[in-house]
Amino acid sequence: MSWDTYKALTFNFPAVELSLDLSRLGLPEGYIDSQRGAFAKAFAAMDELEKGAIANPDEGRMVGHYWLRDADLAPNEELKTTISSSVEKIKAFAAKVHSGEVKGSNGTFTDVLVIGIGGSALGPQFIAHALGVPSEDKAAIHFFDNTDPEGMDLALNAIGDRLGSTLSLVISKSGGTAETRNGMLEAQKAYSDMGLDFAKHAVAITGVDSKLDKVAVSEGWLERFEMWDWVGGRTSVLCAVGLVAAALQGIDIQALLDGASAMDKVTRAKSIEENPAALLALAWFYATNGKGEKDMVILPYKDRLLLFSRYLQQLIMESLGKEFDLDGNVVNQGIAVYGNKGSTDQHAYVQQLREGVPNFFATFIEVLKDRHGPSIDVEPGITAGDYLQGFLLGTREALGETGRQSITITTPEVSEATVANLIALYERAVGFYATLTNINAYHQPGVEAGKKAAGAAIELAKGIVGALESSKGTAMDAPTIAEKLGKPESTELVYKIALHMAANAKAGISKIDAENWYDAKFLILA
Numbered sequence: 001m002s003w004d005t006y007k008a009l010t011f012n013f014p015a016v017e018l019s020l021d022l023s024r025l026g027l028p029e030g031y032i033d034s035q036r037g038a039f040a041k042a043f044a045a046m047d048e049l050e051k052g053a054i055a056n057p058d059e060g061r062m063v064g065h066y067w068l069r070d071a072d073l074a075p076n077e078e079l080k081t082t083i084s085s086s087v088e089k090i091k092a093f094a095a096k097v098h099s100g101e102v103k104g105s106n107g108t109f110t111d112v113l114v115i116g117i118g119g120s121a122l123g124p125q126f127i128a129h130a131l132g133v134p135s136e137d138k139a140a141i142h143f144f145d146n147t148d149p150e151g152m153d154l155a156l157n158a159i160g161d162r163l164g165s166t167l168s169l170v171i172s173k174s175g176g177t178a179e180t181r182n183g184m185l186e187a188q189k190a191y192s193d194m195g196l197d198f199a200k201h202a203v204a205i206t207g208v209d210s211k212l213d214k215v216a217v218s219e220g221w222l223e224r225f226e227m228w229d230w231v232g233g234r235t236s237v238l239c240a241v242g243l244v245a246a247a248l249q250g251i252d253i254q255a256l257l258d259g260a261s262a263m264d265k266v267t268r269a270k271s272i273e274e275n276p277a278a279l280l281a282l283a284w285f286y287a288t289n290g291k292g293e294k295d296m297v298i299l300p301y302k303d304r305l306l307l308f309s310r311y312l313q314q315l316i317m318e319s320l321g322k323e324f325d326l327d328g329n330v331v332n333q334g335i336a337v338y339g340n341k342g343s344t345d346q347h348a349y350v351q352q353l354r355e356g357v358p359n360f361f362a363t364f365i366e367v368l369k370d371r372h373g374p375s376i377d378v379e380p381g382i383t384a385g386d387y388l389q390g391f392l393l394g395t396r397e398a399l400g401e402t403g404r405q406s407i408t409i410t411t412p413e414v415s416e417a418t419v420a421n422l423i424a425l426y427e428r429a430v431g432f433y434a435t436l437t438n439i440n441a442y443h444q445p446g447v448e449a450g451k452k453a454a455g456a457a458i459e460l461a462k463g464i465v466g467a468l469e470s471s472k473g474t475a476m477d478a479p480t481i482a483e484k485l486g487k488p489e490s491t492e493l494v495y496k497i498a499l500h501m502a503a504n505a506k507a508g509i510s511k512i513d514a515e516n517w518y519d520a521k522f523l524i525l526a
């Protein structure tokens with residue numbers, strides 16, 4: 001890359017100490033100019049959104065995550081007060097926990113167990129991993145982010161005998177998410193098995209009057225923090241969803257909010273070149289032909305940013321992956337996101353990136369500061385961190401040689417400010433991209449289909465137990481059970497569910513193997 005091309009297509013944002021290098025994208029001459037009209041619309045739509053327009057028309061909702069870090073921007077006094085008092089309440093609660101004024105049955109809280117999924121886990125996990133320092137944190141943080149029983153066992157195992165000084169945060173915007181409900185019930189059981197009262201160790205973060213909120217009220221949980229319908233799950237990390245856990249861990253939440261606010265100011269610029277989020281959205285639009293034709297590979301060369309790609313998967317794919325545009329046309333939009341960290345990935349999938357199917361563009365995230373404190377030389381005059389940067393520069397070059405596009409974001413260090421900068425940068429880029437592609441970034445109608453189908457499988461499971469119980473001692477294969485349930489069309493599901501039940505000896509169900517696996521019979525002994 002020539003120095004002049006690099007300079008022409010690298011954009012520096014001193015206010016947030018960030019630089020965005022688009023020089024390895026192959027942007028044709030005049031491309032930015034050709035997009036000015038489209039961006040004028042995107043800037044105007046964003047202005048309206050920030051002023052409180054119903055930017056999520058399907059759900060009739062405002063979209064207010066930008067107000068969370070600058071309450072004065074909220075469209076009315078009530079919201080301003082709600083937002084600032086929520087932040088104050090979080091800070092005050094964390095201070096009481098740290099001072100031991102609010103404590104568990106076995107004393108000052110040492111651990112925090114976050115129970116949530118999707119937007120109610122990914123942000124807290126990213127922040128905790130990016131900014132935590134185990135030896136200095138005010139609480140060790142653990143997660144139930146799934147309905148996998150063994151995953152929960154592992155988290156409980158890490159907590160060990162400290163459950164009596166573990167604060168459980170049950171986080172669910174809707175308050176009705178099955179995985180989170182299950183996690184809550186499992187946690188409740190773990191506390192009661194140790195003779196502890198869950199309610200005295202539990203905090204709810206949810207919408208007012210949600211199912212979860214009602215449980216928290218009726219059981220007299222320690223505290224409740226409100227979640228609002230104008231904050232989407234995937235943009236909720238800077239409200240109570242992410243801030244309570246972070247504050248308890250000892251992370252400076254005001255610095256997070258200030259970092260996001262600083263990026264918000266920069267990304268309100270009305271000129272593409274002066275706005276890093278606009279440039280990012282433009283880069284995505286160019287690289288994917290505005291249709292998601294290429295995948296986004298996120299490659300932070302920093303262990304602390306490992307979970308960023310997972311966080312972005314939800315932010316970007318749930319926001320942009322849409323069947324219809326705002327006019328009802330079928331568009332099947334989206335950008336697939338994956339990634340891990342460099343240089344680890346160099347020893348895994350970079351082979352394919354360089355030589356295989358050219359269906360992606362990479363985003364390198366470069367962090368200038370290697371570590372707090374000095375580094376040893378691993379070779380004369382060279383540190384491990386020099387190698388990390390060397391591998392980033394080398395991989396980027398190697399990808400460029402085979403015509404693979406990349407973006408490079410450079411940030412000075414991993415800190416509250418820069419982590420929040422990145423979050424706010426991508427939130428705004430997603431918003432701009434959605435306007436460019438004329439889709440609603442703020443709903444997720446597709447998520448419901450899988451939930452409904454899962455509900456049907458759960459109903460079927462109840463039926464299978466009933467059928468085997470009413471014919472105790474009789475072994476039946478899947479077609480027979482399905483027939484008995486009057487659901488021959490669900491034979492495959494019956495087979496899958498019965499297999500799982502037998503593996504877990506549920507209700508005493510066992511399996512009699514047959515030569516052909518599909519002919520296995522299931523029974524409950526008489």
Ligand SMILES: O=P(O)(O)OC[C@H]1O[C@H](O)[C@H](O)[C@@H](O)[C@@H]1O
Nearest residue numbers: 118119120172173174177233447
């Ligand atoms: O916070 P909750 O209401 O429990 O929702 C958790 C997740 O549920 C769904 O899958 C939504 O699509 C996500 O956007 C959301 O983050």
